[in-house]
Amino acid sequence: MATLFQGVGAVTPFSASTSLHSNKLHLPPRKSLSLSESRGAIFVHRSDARLNLKPATPKQDLLIPNAIATKGDTSTPTKSGHELLLFEALREGLEEEMERDPRVCVMGEDVGHYGGSYKVTKGLAEKYGDLRVLDTPIAENSFTGMGIGAAMTGLRPIVEGMNMGFLLLAFNQISNNCGMLHYTSGGQFTIPIVIRGPGGVGRQLGAEHSQRLESYFQSIPGIQMVACSTPYNAKGLMKAAIRSENPVILFEHVLLYNLKERIPDEEYVLSLEEAEMVRPGEHVTILTYSRMRYHVMQAAKTLVNKGYDPEVIDIRSLKPFDLYTIGRSVKKTHRVLIVEECMRTGGIGASLTAAITENFHDYLDAPIVCLSSQDVPTPYAGTLEEWTVVQPAQIVTAVEQLCQ
Amino acid sequence: MALSRSGSKLLKPISPFFSSAPSILTRSISSSNDSITVETSIPFTAHNCEPPSRSVTTSAAELLSFFRDMALMRRMEIAADSLYKAKLIRGFCHLYDGQEAVAVGMEAAITRKDCIITAYRDHCTFLSRGGTLIEVFAELMGRRAGMSNGKGGSMHFYRKQGGFYGGHGIVGAQVPLGCGLAFAQKYSKDENVTFAMYGDDGMGTAEWRAAKSPAYYKRGDYVPGLKVDGMDAFAVKQACKFAKEHALKNGPIILEMDTYRYHGHSMSDPGSTYRTRDEISGVRQERDPIERIRKLLLSHEISTEAELKDIEKAARKEVDNAIAKAKESEMPDPSELFTNVYVKGFGVEAYGADRKELRATLP
Numbered sequence: 001m002a003t004l005f006q007g008v009g010a011v012t013p014f015s016a017s018t019s020l021h022s023n024k025l026h027l028p029p030r031k032s033l034s035l036s037e038s039r040g041a042i043f044v045h046r047s048d049a050r051l052n053l054k055p056a057t058p059k060q061d062l063l064i065p066n067a068i069a070t071k072g073d074t075s076t077p078t079k080s081g082h083e084l085l086l087f088e089a090l091r092e093g094l095e096e097e098m099e100r101d102p103r104v105c106v107m108g109e110d111v112g113h114y115g116g117s118y119k120v121t122k123g124l125a126e127k128y129g130d131l132r133v134l135d136t137p138i139a140e141n142s143f144t145g146m147g148i149g150a151a152m153t154g155l156r157p158i159v160e161g162m163n164m165g166f167l168l169l170a171f172n173q174i175s176n177n178c179g180m181l182h183y184t185s186g187g188q189f190t191i192p193i194v195i196r197g198p199g200g201v202g203r204q205l206g207a208e209h210s211q212r213l214e215s216y217f218q219s220i221p222g223i224q225m226v227a228c229s230t231p232y233n234a235k236g237l238m239k240a241a242i243r244s245e246n247p248v249i250l251f252e253h254v255l256l257y258n259l260k261e262r263i264p265d266e267e268y269v270l271s272l273e274e275a276e277m278v279r280p281g282e283h284v285t286i287l288t289y290s291r292m293r294y295h296v297m298q299a300a301k302t303l304v305n306k307g308y309d310p311e312v313i314d315i316r317s318l319k320p321f322d323l324y325t326i327g328r329s330v331k332k333t334h335r336v337l338i339v340e341e342c343m344r345t346g347g348i349g350a351s352l353t354a355a356i357t358e359n360f361h362d363y364l365d366a367p368i369v370c371l372s373s374q375d376v377p378t379p380y381a382g383t384l385e386e387w388t389v390v391q392p393a394q395i396v397t398a399v400e401q402l403c404q
Numbered sequence: 405m406a407l408s409r410s411g412s413k414l415l416k417p418i419s420p421f422f423s424s425a426p427s428i429l430t431r432s433i434s435s436s437n438d439s440i441t442v443e444t445s446i447p448f449t450a451h452n453c454e455p456p457s458r459s460v461t462t463s464a465a466e467l468l469s470f471f472r473d474m475a476l477m478r479r480m481e482i483a484a485d486s487l488y489k490a491k492l493i494r495g496f497c498h499l500y501d502g503q504e505a506v507a508v509g510m511e512a513a514i515t516r517k518d519c520i521i522t523a524y525r526d527h528c529t530f531l532s533r534g535g536t537l538i539e540v541f542a543e544l545m546g547r548r549a550g551m552s553n554g555k556g557g558s559m560h561f562y563r564k565q566g567g568f569y570g571g572h573g574i575v576g577a578q579v580p581l582g583c584g585l586a587f588a589q590k591y592s593k594d595e596n597v598t599f600a601m602y603g604d605d606g607m608g609t610a611e612w613r614a615a616k617s618p619a620y621y622k623r624g625d626y627v628p629g630l631k632v633d634g635m636d637a638f639a640v641k642q643a644c645k646f647a648k649e650h651a652l653k654n655g656p657i658i659l660e661m662d663t664y665r666y667h668g669h670s671m672s673d674p675g676s677t678y679r680t681r682d683e684i685s686g687v688r689q690e691r692d693p694i695e696r697i698r699k700l701l702l703s704h705e706i707s708t709e710a711e712l713k714d715i716e717k718a719a720r721k722e723v724d725n726a727i728a729k730a731k732e733s734e735m736p737d738p739s740e741l742f743t744n745v746y747v748k749g750f751g752v753e754a755y756g757a758d759r760k761e762l763r764a765t766l767p
Contacts, residue, residue, distance in 0.1 A: 114677070138575045138576065165574070166574065169574070202495075203494055203495065204494035204495035204546065204557065205495045205496060205557075206495055206496060206556065206557040206558070206559055206560060206573055207555075207556075207560070207573075208559070208572075208573035208574055209495075209496070209573055374741060374742070375745070376741055376742060376745050377555075377745070379554070379555035379556075379736070379740075379741065380495060380543075380546050380552075380554060380555055380556055380557030380558075380560070381546035381547070381554040381555060381735055381736045382494065382546055382735070383546075383735045383736065383738065384546075384554070384555065384735075384736050384738065384740065384741050387738050387741050388741065
């Protein structure tokens with residue numbers, strides 16, 4: 001019997017403290033079971049260490065993973081799970097994949113000896129060696145290109161940008177080589193690379209270190225983009241990204257690394273193209289991703305008190321959009337609010353607005369409202385920086401105006 | 405020629421210690437500007453060029469000004485460290501203490517028309533180019549009185565009239581910019597040069613791990629180079645003077661300043677994972693730039709131990725005053741979020757996050 005773990009369940013809103021406790025182990029209701037049937041790879045790791053594949057995925061040469069102490073050997077699948085922080089969840093996903101497939105390697109600045117500037121790769125260099133967890137000099141263009149070249153021959157590298165903003169220096173490699181090589185070589189080469197790193201507006205890091213690169217990368221054909229927001233989906237998306245044959249850019253957020261959550265002990269992999277229903281509702285669809293999810297959930301608390309019933313969807317997949325989930329929601333609520341951290345001009349919200357309008361125009365009762373960051377370089381001063389990103393109060397006002 | 409002993413006892417340095425004003429030497433004894441010859445600590449190592457001589461001419465006035473400026477810079481960086489730990493400075497803070505000789509020596513060799521561009525470890529270079537302490541601390545704390553109106557932060561210090569072009573957060577990004585500055589100088593034929601500074605690292609990692617060849621001054625054999633003891637302000641001064649003349653005649657030259665920072669790379673780097681505490685204290689004892697000047701001042705009998713201590717105390721006081729003033733400065737107004745995105749006159753309206761509130765017209 002396959003147990004499916006999807007991102008369903010109520011999430012407690014993000015409050016002033018940075019830890020998130022939620023018991024995510026509600027078994028999903030029937031309808032989501034059918035949802036997952038229609039989509040691709042959900043893997044289930046059984047307790048007897050065999051891997052169960054859904055028919056949609058190709059067969060792969062699988063290594064029997066070593067028994068890891070935290071995994072329950074003999075207990076039933078629905079255990080209490082273990083609690084960890086988001087960066088630890090990323091590390092767990094990474095480590096499991098490295099254990100599973102010897103072609104998986106990591107490269108980036110300070111990932112090896114130092115353990116990763118956000119501790120995502122801590123301990124991995126000691127375990128797997130200096131070559132598999134490679135410290136690179138500060139030359140983003142070079143080592144991203146190196147990762148892509150390695151991927152062309154069959155390795156599965158994970159390139160870490162110490163901060164997403166630095167990947168601008170590797171834009172040429174990402175756009176021209178990463179995205180295009182599969183196409184221009186007529187399908188001969190696949191680039192199973194994962195490019196990941198923290199981005200977004202942090203705490204007064206300055207303009208150059210608070211960039212949101214999803215808006216710049218979204219036009220590149222050939223790549224996939226996902227944004228994680230909880231430890232649960234961080235681990236699942238990390239594993240899915242590594243197993244994917246396409247180049248995937250995994251966007252993390254600087255302020256979300258210390259979120260705490262209980263995740264299952266069993267192995268699970270999430271779908272890269274799927275959105276996550278955070279809170280079902282009736283009145284308005286709020287689409288969001290990454291850190292803004294928490295601002296939305298905080299606003300949702302206020303909205304519920306005011307009598308509104310917002311449906312919150314964490315879109316997770318920034319390219320391609322999960323128009324299936326989004327469309328079903330729009331058909332139900334007829335009102336859309338997009339809350340994002342990108343800039344207003346040319347951001348993810350702008351593309352999403354266009355996509356929804358094109359596809360679901362008839363179902364909309366009101367124009368789509370898109371709340372984004374201001375089109376300014378992120379200032380250093382704390383008060384100004386707060387004004388740059390969307391705050392929960394603005395979300396509440398927008399929903400009220402939308403639902404008039 | 406050393407000053408006579410009686411002269412040094414009579415006068416105390418009473419001038420207020422503003423680094424933006426030229427250093428006013430209060431000693432009325434005219435011999436204070438007599439040249440003193442100092443030997444640099446080690447000879448220069450040259451690659452594809454003739455090294456300059458080890459003897460540097462200086463004067464008592466210059467020695468004192470070096471001491472004052474470096475003491476001020478040192479105090480400023482240490483104060484910034486405490487402010488960061490008190491959470492008044494947020495984000496990134498990269499401290500320059502230990503490297504003051506480079507900023508001060510370079511400044512002594514060039515004019516304000518020459519350009520300096522550097523990376524994120526820019527607090528002291530800004531100061532040496534004519535910045536004031538209040539601007540520094542206000543910017544670090546994100547206040548309006550900062551030189552970038554509080555919107556830049558630690559890594560974005562600039563001073564156009566001082567020829568200081570920043571202040572850059574992305575490692576290495578300032579090098580092509582520096583090339584552009586030099587290109588413009590060549591284009592306008594104004595006999596000035598650009599010093600584009602960059603470090604050997606940008607991580608909490610040791611040099612041997614991050615660089616293929618640590619013989620930076622050889623730089624793959626493309627450009628002549630000079631290796632300089634960066635803890636000796638006079639070596640730096642001599643080298644920069646030499647480099648300026650060389651560059652105006654023959655083109656680019658690399659100066660490898662062998663300097664040392666006492667703090668870690670940034671406030672989040674303890675600085676002890678890739679080097680031992682003994683190493684740090686060893687350098688502090690043997691190569692500290694301020695100590696070297698102090699020894700010179702004492703050995704040439706230009707001032708007494710007590711006077712030098714007074715200078716340091718004055719520096720400390722000045723820094724404290726500047727911090728107090730900077731704390732009084734207010735945070736930027738929310739309308740300033742939209743200022744200086746474009747040059748005045750663009751006239752584009754910017755909507756607030758929800759397209760209804762907070763409407764502002766870009767100036």
